[in-house]
Amino acid sequence: MSILLFFVDGIGLGEDDERTNPFSSAHLPTLHRISGGRRWLKGQGPWQSEWARMWATDARMGVPGRPQSASSQAALLSGGNVPAYLGEHYGPRPDARIRQLLRRRNLFLRFASCGMRVATWEAYPPSFYQALDRGRRLPASLQYAALVAGLQLRNAEDLRRGEALPGDFTGAAWRQHFDAEFPTLTRKEAGMRLARLARDYDFSMFSYWWTDVVGHRGDLAQAVAQLELLDDVLAGLLAEWNREEDTLILTSDHGNLEAMDHGKHTENEIPTLVYGAGRDAFREPISLQDIAPAIEKIAGIAEVSSG
Ligand SMILES: [Zn+2]
Numbered sequence: 001m002s003i004l005l006f007f008v009d010g011i012g013l014g015e016d017d018e019r020t021n022p023f024s025s026a027h028l029p030t031l032h033r034i035s036g037g038r039r040w041l042k043g044q045g046p047w048q049s050e051w052a053r054m055w056a057t058d059a060r061m062g063v064p065g066r067p068q069s070a071s072s073q074a075a076l077l078s079g080g081n082v083p084a085y086l087g088e089h090y091g092p093r094p095d096a097r098i099r100q101l102l103r104r105r106n107l108f109l110r111f112a113s114c115g116m117r118v119a120t121w122e123a124y125p126p127s128f129y130q131a132l133d134r135g136r137r138l139p140a141s142l143q144y145a146a147l148v149a150g151l152q153l154r155n156a157e158d159l160r161r162g163e164a165l166p167g168d169f170t171g172a173a174w175r176q177h178f179d180a181e182f183p184t185l186t187r188k189e190a191g192m193r194l195a196r197l198a199r200d201y202d203f204s205m206f207s208y209w210w211t212d213v214v215g216h217r218g219d220l221a222q223a224v225a226q227l228e229l230l231d232d233v234l235a236g237l238l239a240e241w242n243r244e245e246d247t248l249i250l251t252s253d254h255g256n257l258e259a260m261d262h263g264k265h266t267e268n269e270i271p272t273l274v275y276g277a278g279r280d281a282f283r284e285p286i287s288l289q290d291i292a293p294a295i296e297k298i299a300g301i302a303e304v305s306s307g
Contacts, residue, residue, distance in 0.1 A: 001277065002246040003295055004198040005107075005205040006237075007076075007142060008230065009069065010212030012255020012268030013042045013056055020261040022223035030235040031227075040271050046284055051243050053279045056269040058287040059254045063089060066265040069212070070094040072253035072288055073141035077106040079292035093138040099148075102141060107203060107292050108149035114301050116202035120146050121194060123154040123164035125178045142207050163197065165190055168210060169233050187229060191236025199246065202299060215256030216263045223260050238275070247278030247298055251291060 016039070018025040023040045031040065036049040045056035059067040061075065063083035068091030074082040078101055083089050086097060094102065111118045120143075131137035139147060146153060154164035156178065166174040166182075169190035175182045185193070198204045208230070214222045234250075241248060250273040255266030272291060274282050278298035285291055296302040 001299070002198050002201055002242075003203045003278065003298060004194070004246070004248050005203070005295070006194075006248060006250040007073075007205060007207040008211050008250060008252050009207065009209045010215045010254060010256030010265065011252045012059075012258045012266050012270050013040060013044060014255065014258030014266065014268050016041045020220070021258045022220060022227050022260065023258055026224045026227040026231070028227055028231040030231045030238065034238070034273075034275060042268060045269075045271065048279070051279065052273060052275045053282060054274070055272045055282070055285050057251065057272045057285050057291070059252075059270050060089075060267055061287045061289060063087070065089050066267055067254035068092065068265065069253050070098050070141045074098045074102055074106075074145075075288040076251065076253060076291055077108070077142065077145045078102060078104075079289050079296075080105070081287075081289050092140070094141045094144055098141060099144055102145045103148045106145035106149065107295060108146050108151060110292075110296060110301065111203040111299065112149045112151075116299070116301075117200065117204075118146075118149065118151060119197070119201045119204040120151060120153055121165050121197055121204060121206040122167045122208070123156060123159040123174075124167075125156060125174070127178075129155065140207075142205065146205070162193065165194055165197075165206065167208070169208075169229065186236075187232035188236035188239070191233040191238075192240045193236075194233070195237045195240035199242070203295070211252075211257045215260070215265075218260075220260045223257050226257065241276060243276035246276050248275040249273070249278075249291070249295065250275070251288075253288070 014021045034052045045054045068089040070091035071082045158164035252270040255268035259266045281298045282294045
């Protein structure tokens with residue numbers, strides 16, 4: 001039984017407005033097929049279809065202001081109300097307080113401590129590891145959580161062996177910046193590879209960042225293109241997914257891409273899609289901090305007492 005966390009940075013449930021929200025206008029046949037024809041918009045969720053459930057998920061967690069990546073991702077992986085603990089939404093990179101929380105508790109640690117197989121799938125180039133080593137780059141909360149659980153983030157070697165994916169799925173950026181010889185993956189091939197890799201692991205994660213980058217600095221056409229890319233990847237992923245045994249969870253950390261009339265995060269709820277075997281084990285998550293306990297429950301490693 002495998003659980004794949006498909007993290008998509010900066011997508012929320014926004015207004016139904018084709019001028020500002022790519023979810024209103026993008027051609028998303030796969031998302032809409034598993035959603036019973038629904039678009040992903042404000043006011044949607046909870047809903048269910050034959051194999052999927054989707055919940056509108058609160059990323060604010062009672063703390064005023066716009067949710068930020070470091071505290072939201074820490075809440076997602078730790079199950080704690082990190083913004084309330086900090087007294088603020090914090091990001092983009094985790095500070096000492098958040099790093100300490102993640103060293104104590106996060107899903108990678110939890111699965112690893114139970115002797116279960118954990119992995120992340122996006123490959124980082126040599127320059128990323130050099131910047132980490134020299135202290136010129138702080139890892140994101142998601143990366144930090146994996147690192148403190150003893151995982152090796154995937155690198156160029158893993159990518160060459162087919163045991164990782166380029167951060168943009170098709171490898172266009174990887175070819176341009178790091179390796180001109182890197183073979184192109186189609187979007188569907190990338191999704192199929194992700195499903196095949198996740199199958200051998202109890203808990204693994206792919207984190208996709210370009211949605212947040214485009215939300216901050218891109219335009220509506222680029223935002224639509226991001227969603228259509230994800231939809232094609234999802235088509236490949238679901239084609240290979242063993243939905244009767246395995247569980248796919250697609251979620252985010254805060255809104256951004258669904259409001260292209262400004263370059264900031266939003267306070268919108270975010271979508272949490274659960275597809276496959278564990279869809280009924282999920283209690284209705286009202287906030288980001290409810291996702292980690294639900295994942296532990298699906299895996300059968302939930303603690304009786306709160307730790
Ligand atoms: Zn983020």
